[in-house]
Amino acid sequence: MINRKKTRELFIGNVGIGGDNPIRVQSMCNTDTRNVLTTGTQINALAEAGCEIVRVAVPDEEAAAALVEIRKNSPVPLIADIHFDYRLALAAIDAGIDGLRINPGNIGGEDKVDAVVSAAKDRGVPIRIGVNGGSLDKVLLAKYGGPTPEAMVESALEHVALLEKRNFHDIKISLKSSSVLNTIAAYKRLSEKVDYPQHVGITEAGTLVRGAVKSAVGLGILFWEGLGDTMRVSLTHDPVAEVGVAWEILRALGLRERGPEIVSCPTCGRTEINLIELAQQVEENLRGVKDVFTVAVMGCVVNGPGEAREADIGIAGGRDLGIIFRKGEVVRKIRGAENLLPEFMKEIESFLEEKRGK
Structure with missing residues (x-):
């Protein structure tokens, strides 16, 4: 049983973070923010996939200006990713952004920190302090001999102190490293020192498979x-894939569910159908479904229903015969490999109509 540490509650737009709220799924657009249409399209795709908060890069004034229209049409809260230039943070707040990702120690003197904190307070905009092991201050690197967990935590606390000094506490913190072990150690160390919500992730995790495994x-x-209060799975891939992996991680730990869980057996020498293709096609056809249920795709008509008896609905295929079952009980038989997918999808559609009370 997982007992989550209760952190301070804050809100990114209308989405609650920390406190008793569930772990929130976040991602980041890889579009040019200055292009309102493409960025808006990707935000909608992320939201449809289950993303609850989206971060967008704000590299210049043109990108900051584009936030007005982007935010107006976004179905989910947006966070502006700012580096070094406090004027971009002020412009993003004026544009109606829901949250900032900025490190106050890197934006100039006290007056610049004052200006950003004052504007954030006035508009109720939380600030995420984002420490990355690959871009720590040289002084800390020298002190600790590298980007150690201790160095990352000290960096975060230095930024936190600048905000607390100004009586600002709507803070979220991330301590990301490409090292899984350093990341874990850093977050555990941080949790002993402050109760601010944590945004967790393994940065620069890699391509789809490697990045998903590390994450x-x-x-x-x-x-x-x-x-952990919010999460991002960082992949060198379509950001929509990040959201899918995030939900599967949450589902595997029994923390949250969204959409069908698809279980399928590994192929073996007894498999007489193209099970890999069938499982992939079922997964693709169910991609937009948000109902929570379990689907099994099995490669053996003899053992399949028994091995997947807990599945709400499933299919098992043999050379000349496929069977559709519910909770381990056979409900239909199908002849012809070409009929397996279409007939199974019809049965799932019927199952969903019953589930929804139609």
Whole structure:
């Protein structure tokens, strides 16, 4: 049983973070923010996939100006990603952004920090302090001999102190590293010192498979320890895929569910159908479904229903015969490999209509 550490509650737009709220799924657009149409399209795709908060890069004034229209049409709260230039933070707040990702120690003197904090207070805009192991201050690197967990935590606390000094506490903190072990150690150390919500992730995790594995291991351990209030799976891939992996991590730990869970057996020498293709096609056809239920795609008509008896609905295929079952009980038989997918999808449609009370 996972016992989550209760952190301070804050709101990114209308989405509650920390406190008793569930772990929120976040991603980041990889579009040019100055292009309102493409950025808006990607935000909508992310939201449809289950993303609850989206971050967008704000590299210049043109991007900041585009936030007005982007925010107006966004179905989810947006966070502006700002580096170094406090004027962009002020412009993003004026544009109606819901949250800032900015490190106050890197934006200039006290007056610049004052200006950003004052504007954020006035508009109720939380600030995420984002420490990255690959871009720590040289002084801290020298002090600790590298981007250690201790160095990352000290960096975060230095930024936190600048905000607390100005009586600003709507703070979220991230401590990201490409090292799974350093990331875990840093978040655990931070949780002993402050109760601000944590945004967790393994940065620069890699391409789809490698990045998903590193993220699942790192985030899975953090969640098991009760840490983490928002999450991002960082992949060198379409951001929509990040959202899918995030939900599967949450589902695997029993923390949250969204859409069908698809279980399928590994192929073996007894498999007489193209099980890999069938499972992929079922997954693709169900991609937009938000109902929570379990689907099994099995490669053996003899053992399949029994092995997947807990599935709400499933299919098992043999050379000349396929069977559709519910909770381990056979409900239909199908002849012809070409009929397996279409007939199974019809049965799932019927199942969903019953489930929805239609």
